[in-house]
Amino acid sequence: MRTLLLVLLLFAPALQAEPLANRLRHHPSPYLALHGTDPTAWQEWNAETVARARRENKLLFVSLGYFSCHWCHVMQKESYRDPEIAAFLNAHFIPVKVDRELDPALDAQLQAFAEATRGQSGWPLNVFITPEGYPLFALLYAPPAEFLQAVQRLAARWDEEGPQLARLAREAALPPPPPLTVEARFAPAIGVLYQQRLVEEALAHADVLQGGFGKVSKFPHAPQLAALLAIEGRKPNPRLAEFLRLSLDQMARLGLRDHVAGGFFRYTVDPDWHTPHFEKMLYDNAQLAAVYLDASRLLARPEYRDIAYETLDFMLENLRDVSGGFVTSTSAVDEAGREGGVYLWDKAELARLLDAADYSLVERIWGLGEPPSFELGYLPMARIVPTAAETARLRAIHARLKAERARRGLLRDEKLLAGLNGLALAALARAAQDEPRYRPAARAVRDFLVQRLMTDQGLRKGIASGQVLGPADLEDYAYVAEGLLAYALLDESLGDRERARTLVTRAWDLFHGPHGWTLDTQPLLARPYYQRIVPDGATPAPAAVLIRTSWRLGGKPLRTRALRALNVGYEILDQGVFWYATQVAAMGEIQ
Known part of the structure; x- marks a missing residue:
C-alpha cells in the first residue's frame, strides 16, 4: 500500500497534467483560426505555454506564418493535418502557432536566428525553442516526409542529450549589447556619404535588364525604392533615375500588378516579373501607392499618378472595412483553395466574354499564343507594350472582366492592425493633397485609429473578430504616428499633430534605451532582442520611421533623441546599407 502511494505521489504531476488540445478554433486571428481544426494541438504563444514547456521539459515547436502565405497553407495541408505527424508533434513537443502579423517582434528575432543559423529565412518559419526560452533549431518549408524525419531526429536527440543541447542554445544566444552614452549630434556630411553608398550598392545589385533586385524572384522592395526616390529628389542621378523608371515600369506593366482590378501582388517567383504569388498585402499596396505618387513628380512620369490612384482604389474597394479601417490582406487562393483562382483566365472563358476583335487584342498583348504559365490559365499583363489606343480598349476590357471576376470568392x-492602417493613412493623406476624392477615406481611417485604437494607456495593436488586441509594438507606434502627421499636414490639424507627438514620445520611452531598440514590451524568450539599428523588411524599419517623424515634428526633446539614435550603428552600415535604406533616408532629412 505504501509503495502504491509512493508511486502515485511521484507521478502525480504527470497524472494531473491536462492533455494538449488545439486552442485555436475560436481565435480572433483568421490565420490562427484556420489552424483550429488541425490535429496538431496548437497552443498560443503566451506565458502559460512557456511555463508548461518548462514543467514538462519539452521543446517548444513554434511555427510562424500568416493568412496570405501560400507555403504556410501548403505545409498545413501536408504536415500539420497529417495524423501521424500531428501525433508525433503532440507527444514530443509543445506545438505553438503564431500569426507573425500579430507578433512581429518575435518574428523578427526568430527570422534573425534562422538567417544566422541557416543562411535563409522566410515563412513558414518553424523554430524549436528550449524550455528556458532559447532558440535551438530552425527550418522552413519541408515536404512531409522530410519534416517528420527532422522532428523525429530532434526529439531523439533531446531525449538523449537534452541538457547539452539546452546549454549549447544558451551559450549561442547573443548577450545584450553594452549600453552606450551617445551624443546628440549628427553631421549631415555623414548622411550624404551613406546616401551615396546606398545608390552605389543598389545599382550594383540592380537588374538593369528587367528592373528591380534579384536574379531568382522579384519583390517590390518598397522601402528601398522610397529611399532611392528621396535621394534622387535631393541630388538627381541619371543612372539612378533610369533604373527607377525601368523598375517601376516593369512592376506596373507585367505580372506583379493586377491589371483587371488594381493593386500589386506580394512578389513574383521569377526574375522577369511574370509569375506572381497572388496574395495582396495592405502594406505593399499602401507603400507602392506612395512610391508611385512620389515617382510621378520626381521622375516626370504623370502616368505613375494614375497607377497610384488605381492602387488606392483597389484598397478602398477590396480591403476597406465598415469601421473605416483596412483589413490586412487578400489570400493567394480562392474559396476552392486554388492558387490564383480569382485572377486567372482560360481561353474558352475569354472567348465567351469578349468579341473577336477584343479577344485578338488580349491574345497578342497577354501572350495567349504561348502555353499558360498557370494550371488555371493566363494572367493579364502587357507582355507587349500597347499603343495609346490599345490601352484605352484594354481599360474597357478590364472593366468587363472585373465585373465577371466579382463573382469569384476572394478570401x-x-x-x-494599427501599424498597417498607419501606412494606409499616410498614403491616402499624400494622395488627397492633389486629389480631393481621397479626403473622406483618409478621414475615416484617421478616425478609426484615433477613436478605436488610441487610449490613455497607449496604442492598441488592432481589432480582430470584433476583439481589441493587446498592446501595440514599435511598428504600430511608428507607422500610426507618421500617418497622423501626414493627415495633420493635409487637414491643418494641430490636434492630430499633437497626437502624433504623444505616440512618438511614448514609443521612445517604451522601445529605445541604452542597449538600443526593442520591438515589443513583453518578450517571452529568455533574452530581449536588442538592435543598434533596425533593418528594413517588407515594411520600412519602424525605428527609422520614428526617427524621421520625430525630426519632422520638431522640438528639442524629440530631435535630441533622433540625433542620438542616428549617431550609432556605423559599423553595421559600413558592412552594407541596402537593408537599412530607411535609416539612410532619415539621415538625409537632417540639415
Whole structure:
C-alpha cells in the first residue's frame, strides 16, 4: 500500500497534467483560426505555454506564418493535418502557432536566428525553442516526409542529450549589447556619404535588364525604392533615375500588378516579373501607392499618378472595412483553395466574354499564343507594350472582366492592425493633397485609429473578430504616428499633430534605451532582442520611421533623441546599407 502511494505521489504531476488540445478554433486571428481544426494541438504563444514547456521539459515547436502565405497553407495541408505527424508533434513537443502579423517582434528575432543559423529565412518559419526560452533549431518549408524525419531526429536527440543541447542554445544566444552614452549630434556630411553608398550598392545589385533586385524572384522592395526616390529628389542621378523608371515600369506593366482590378501582388517567383504569388498585402499596396505618387513628380512620369490612384482604389474597394479601417490582406487562393483562382483566365472563358476583335487584342498583348504559365490559365499583363489606343480598349476590357471576376470568392484576412492602417493613412493623406476624392477615406481611417485604437494607456495593436488586441509594438507606434502627421499636414490639424507627438514620445520611452531598440514590451524568450539599428523588411524599419517623424515634428526633446539614435550603428552600415535604406533616408532629412 505504501509503495502504491509512493508511486502515485511521484507521478502525480504527470497524472494531473491536462492533455494538449488545439486552442485555436475560436481565435480572433483568421490565420490562427484556420489552424483550429488541425490535429496538431496548437497552443498560443503566451506565458502559460512557456511555463508548461518548462514543467514538462519539452521543446517548444513554434511555427510562424500568416493568412496570405501560400507555403504556410501548403505545409498545413501536408504536415500539420497529417495524423501521424500531428501525433508525433503532440507527444514530443509543445506545438505553438503564431500569426507573425500579430507578433512581429518575435518574428523578427526568430527570422534573425534562422538567417544566422541557416543562411535563409522566410515563412513558414518553424523554430524549436528550449524550455528556458532559447532558440535551438530552425527550418522552413519541408515536404512531409522530410519534416517528420527532422522532428523525429530532434526529439531523439533531446531525449538523449537534452541538457547539452539546452546549454549549447544558451551559450549561442547573443548577450545584450553594452549600453552606450551617445551624443546628440549628427553631421549631415555623414548622411550624404551613406546616401551615396546606398545608390552605389543598389545599382550594383540592380537588374538593369528587367528592373528591380534579384536574379531568382522579384519583390517590390518598397522601402528601398522610397529611399532611392528621396535621394534622387535631393541630388538627381541619371543612372539612378533610369533604373527607377525601368523598375517601376516593369512592376506596373507585367505580372506583379493586377491589371483587371488594381493593386500589386506580394512578389513574383521569377526574375522577369511574370509569375506572381497572388496574395495582396495592405502594406505593399499602401507603400507602392506612395512610391508611385512620389515617382510621378520626381521622375516626370504623370502616368505613375494614375497607377497610384488605381492602387488606392483597389484598397478602398477590396480591403476597406465598415469601421473605416483596412483589413490586412487578400489570400493567394480562392474559396476552392486554388492558387490564383480569382485572377486567372482560360481561353474558352475569354472567348465567351469578349468579341473577336477584343479577344485578338488580349491574345497578342497577354501572350495567349504561348502555353499558360498557370494550371488555371493566363494572367493579364502587357507582355507587349500597347499603343495609346490599345490601352484605352484594354481599360474597357478590364472593366468587363472585373465585373465577371466579382463573382469569384476572394478570401480576406479581416484583422485591422494599427501599424498597417498607419501606412494606409499616410498614403491616402499624400494622395488627397492633389486629389480631393481621397479626403473622406483618409478621414475615416484617421478616425478609426484615433477613436478605436488610441487610449490613455497607449496604442492598441488592432481589432480582430470584433476583439481589441493587446498592446501595440514599435511598428504600430511608428507607422500610426507618421500617418497622423501626414493627415495633420493635409487637414491643418494641430490636434492630430499633437497626437502624433504623444505616440512618438511614448514609443521612445517604451522601445529605445541604452542597449538600443526593442520591438515589443513583453518578450517571452529568455533574452530581449536588442538592435543598434533596425533593418528594413517588407515594411520600412519602424525605428527609422520614428526617427524621421520625430525630426519632422520638431522640438528639442524629440530631435535630441533622433540625433542620438542616428549617431550609432556605423559599423553595421559600413558592412552594407541596402537593408537599412530607411535609416539612410532619415539621415538625409537632417540639415
